[in-house]
Amino acid sequence: MSHKPSWLIFGANVLDIDGFKEVDFIVQDDQIVQVGKMSLFNQTLVEVSTKIDATGCIVFPGLVDPHTHLRVPGGEEAETFISGTKAGAAGGYCALLAMPNTEPAVDLPARVLWLKQMTQELPIDVLSSAAITKNRAGEELVPFASLKDVGVKVFTDDGQGVQNPRLMLRALQYSNELNLLLAQHCETEELFNGGIMNEGSVSERLGISSIPAAAEETMVARDIELARSVGAPIHFLHLSTTRSADLVARAKRDGLKVTAEVTPHHLYLDDSRLEGFDARYKVNPPLRTKQDVAWLWEHLSDGTFDVIGTDHAPHPSWKKDTTLDQAAFGMLGLQHALVVLFTGAKIAQSYGIAPNCLPPGIDVTIDNLNSPAEEKGLLRWLWLIVSMMSWKPSRLIGYPTGSSGSLQTGSFATFVIFDPKAFTQATYAKLYSKATNSPYIGETFNGEVRDLFVKGRHLVKNGRVIEEKNWC
Amino acid sequence: MxxxxxxxxxxxxxxxxxxxxxxxxxxxxxxxxxxxxxxxxxxxxxxxxxxxxxxxxxxxxxxxxxxxxxxxxxxxxxxxxxxxxxxxxxxxxxxxxxxxxxxxxxxxxxxxxxxxxxxxxxxxxxxxxxxxxxxxxHPTQALLDLMTLVEYFGSIENLASLRVGLVGDVVHSRVARSLIDVLLKVGATVVLIGPATLLPMVSWEEKVERSNDFDKVLSNLDVAYMLRLQQERISEGLLPSNSEYVLRYSMTKERFARLKDSAVMMHPGPVHPGMEIASHITESTQSLIRTQTxxxxxxxxxxxxxxxxxxxxxxx
CATH class of the missing domain: 3.40.50.1370 (Aspartate/ornithine carbamoyltransferase)
Structure with a gap:
């Protein structure tokens, strides 16, 4: 009989890759050791030291962010490994893919190894991506094979796109042979042209220099054709416009290995937020129109998008608390991503948009919730959102110990306890990021990331990060 | 108030x-x-x-x-x-x-x-x-333009029957944005006149008329409000050349002669002589530029x- 600390989680509905099931489970060390009905557990095998009542909650695999700007090295004024991973944990994340646009950029194996060494003691995993071009200058390729040898799978010049089409073509050819993934930040610089916000009726009324949707769409279209010619996969980061999503949908119908990311903020905020000149809403790609937001939900519904990435982009206050033309692009995302989307799904549902791409056999009938039809619809949305924030990004970025999407005996005890009936108030005081540039401050969202366990460690309790023993 | x-x-x-x-x-x-x-x-x-x-x-x-x-x-x-x-x-x-x-x-x-x-x-x-x-x-500019129009046309009520053309670089103009708002509030009809590259694409489209052909709409205007044109517009690729702008949108002597007798011309200043307005007509009695200042x-x-x-x- 074991005397190690162990946990019994009971009363919850478990959401995983197979659907929903009403089960209790026991956690010991870093694993789930028994799953089933609490009354039938073999108590002689494991002595439960703590019981957690999760009645009314949904338990699902830990989230994986395929797009985090952790800012280290070079941007420690805005975020540190500790503050960034705490913000991630508070949002339900067990792993973050750090973007390489640091100072210096991650473009050499030594920088990847340094990052690995600096983050290995943290309670959630920090994975490294690398640039496509040296110093993200868009001129010469990085040593893809050497970077692969130190574990890098995803390559991106994120923050800007690879402008030169010939160089992008070569990058696709070279990396495809090594089974690597190129992730493009789609933006044609000459069309971007120093713009501040989305080009549309709001920018024209305010007289603010603007970024046309075509700045993004022209590069999406270009790279689809480059990838087609090579037969290589291509991943598009943070797509924000109606036409970008349409182009990806069509490429998928053509059978190309195209994948696409969408962010919580492009699914929740629109360009009218800029009317008060508040630079917290300045982000790149820019917040688009209300019509774009609705259309992005349609493309979530039909399966065009594969993953949800936060594009968490902390900045020190002096870079945001200024006029729109001077302010930096980017907003915080990790801590509130899930509740923003859960709230957004409710809005999408009210417009009659329902998730239509759930695999057959996903059973979202939850008897003990006794829920009306719209709540069942919302649970179907939650399943889709969680899949795009957990096992799908885990697979896409090649997270080695990542979530398979299953919560069963023998799985890592990495899971979120989500309370769909609770509310999350976004306030400055509760932010874990070192930076404060959250666009969500002052708003209340549906749902709460109540608890987070990562490999058996209890990192979040009642919505607050347990800092002792975990981050010291 | x-x-x-x-x-x-x-x-x-x-x-x-x-x-x-x-x-x-x-x-x-x-x-x-x-x-x-x-x-x-x-x-x-x-x-x-x-x-x-x-x-x-x-x-x-x-x-x-x-x-x-x-x-x-x-x-x-x-x-x-x-x-x-x-x-x-x-x-x-x-x-x-x-x-x-x-x-x-x-x-x-x-x-x-x-x-x-x-x-x-x-x-x-x-x-x-x-x-x-x-x-x-630029709200005080719009107010001084409105004051100038009220003085000239006799009352604020009289402005409701006016057709006011804003000519040139509307999209980069704070004067235009303030003035359009004020003109619509007093009931005037606003016509934005300029090449497609210098007109807004989407906003105000329900309330505001637009034209790329100054010569065609000129004789129906009660006010021709000429906007300032900056030289950067050519290097930015928004216009081919100064002479092509003058050809299509400048208030030349010939166009000035085709204005209605009751119509007036305005400009927020500073005037770029020979570009927006031919230099010798700014002092005409149909020009309100001095009154504006x-x-x-x-x-x-x-x-x-x-x-x-x-x-x-x-x-x-």
Whole structure:
């Protein structure tokens, strides 16, 4: 009989890759050791030291962010490994893919190894991506094979796109042979042209220099054709416009290995937020129109998008608390991503948009919730959102110990306890990021990331990060 | 003036024409015209001290505000952007906090940054008069243009039957954005005239007409308001050349002759001779350009008085 600390989680509905099931489970060390009905557990095998009542909650695999700007090295004024991973944990994340646009950029194996060494003691995993071009200058390729040898799978010049089409073509050819993934930040610089916000009726009324949707769409279209010619996969980061999503949908119908990311903020905020000149809403790609937001939900519904990435982009206050033309692009995302989307799904549902791409056999009938039809619809949305924030990004970025999407005996005890009936108030005081540039401050969202366990460690309790023993 | 508008004006200043309704416009313009004809209450703003923050160069607007302040007995202190601590790397917010700590009653702000006057008001809590922010707004310019039109056409009610053409670089013009708002409020018909690259693509499309052909719409206009054209528009690829602009959109002698006899021409200044307007016609009786500059002082007096007066009104 074991005397190690162990946990019994009971009363919850478990959401995983197979659907929903009403089960209790026991956690010991870093694993789930028994799953089933609490009354039938073999108590002689494991002595439960703590019981957690999760009645009314949904338990699902830990989230994986395929797009985090952790800012280290070079941007420690805005975020540190500790503050960034705490913000991630508070949002339900067990792993973050750090973007390489640091100072210096991650473009050499030594920088990847340094990052690995600096983050290995943290309670959630920090994975490294690398640039496509040296110093993200868009001129010469990085040593893809050497970077692969130190574990890098995803390559991106994120923050800007690879402008030169010939160089992008070569990058696709070279990396495809090594089974690597190129992730493009789609933006044609000459069309971007120093713009501040989305080009549309709001920018024209305010007289603010603007970024046309075509700045993004022209590069999406270009790279689809480059990838087609090579037969290589291509991943598009943070797509924000109606036409970008349409182009990806069509490429998928053509059978190309195209994948696409969408962010919580492009699914929740629109360009009218800029009317008060508040630079917290300045982000790149820019917040688009209300019509774009609705259309992005349609493309979530039909399966065009594969993953949800936060594009968490902390900045020190002096870079945001200024006029729109001077302010930096980017907003915080990790801590509130899930509740923003859960709230957004409710809005999408009210417009009659329902998730239509759930695999057959996903059973979202939850008897003990006794829920009306719209709540069942919302649970179907939650399943889709969680899949795009957990096992799908885990697979896409090649997270080695990542979530398979299953919560069963023998799985890592990495899971979120989500309370769909609770509310999350976004306030400055509760932010874990070192930076404060959250666009969500002052708003209340549906749902709460109540608890987070990562490999058996209890990192979040009642919505607050347990800092002792975990981050010291 | 609408009481809500007045209390907003006194707390926030004049940030945008959007905060003024028809009644407010009528009241401000009537007071400005009255002050022009009969003089203003002396020393109405004695003891008032304002900071002039001109972060972008200006001659006429700045001088006109200074004259208006001086006529009302108020004092102003100039904050010069060139010699400021910006050049030492201080942020705008810190600079503004410093200026705010000196106890001014309000600020007059010009900036190339859209929204700077709103942010400066938020940061200081003081009333701010927007003297032009980027391509967004220049509310006192719209008011002085409105005053000029009311004087010429006899009353604010008469403006409802006018067709006003705004000609040239509408999309980069804060004058156009403020003036369109004001003209629509008084019921005028607005026609935006220029090449597709210099006209807005989507906004105002329901209420505002647009044309790429000045020669075609010219003879139906009551007012031809010529906008300033900046040389950068050619290097930015928005226009092929100066001569092609002149060919299609300049107020040449020939086009001026085709205006209705009752029609007038305006320009916010400074005029770029030979580009927007042929040089010898600015002094014509059908040109209101000189009246616009004269009226700028009286309109600014009316605005300043409404925001900062303690008791008495600008006019008896």
């Amino acid at each position: 609408n009481p809500d508008s007045r209390s907003y004006l006194r707390a926030s200043g004049l940030l945008t024409t959007a905060q003024l309704d028809y009644e407010d416009l009528n009241d401000l313009i009537s007071k400005a015209i009255h002050a022009k004809e009969f003089g203003a209450t002396e020393n109405l703003l004695a003891g008032t001290e304002l900071a002039m923050m001109f972060l972008e160069s200006s001659t006429r607007t700045k001088v006109s505000f200074e004259v208006a302040l001086s006529r009302l007995g108020a004092k102003s202190v100039n904050f010069d952007a060139q010699s400021s601590s910006f050049s030492k790397g201080e942020t705008l917010k810190d600079t503004v906090a410093t200026i705010g700590s000196y106890g001014f009653d309000g600020l007059i702000v010009r900036s190339a940054a859209v929204g700077a006057p709103d942010l400066i008001h938020n940061w200081t809590g003081l009333p701010v008069i927007n003297a032009g922010d980027g391509a967004h707004q 004269t009226n700028s002082v009286f309109v600014r007096m009316a605005v300043l008085a409404e925001i900062f007066r303690k008791g008495e009104s600008l006019v008896a």
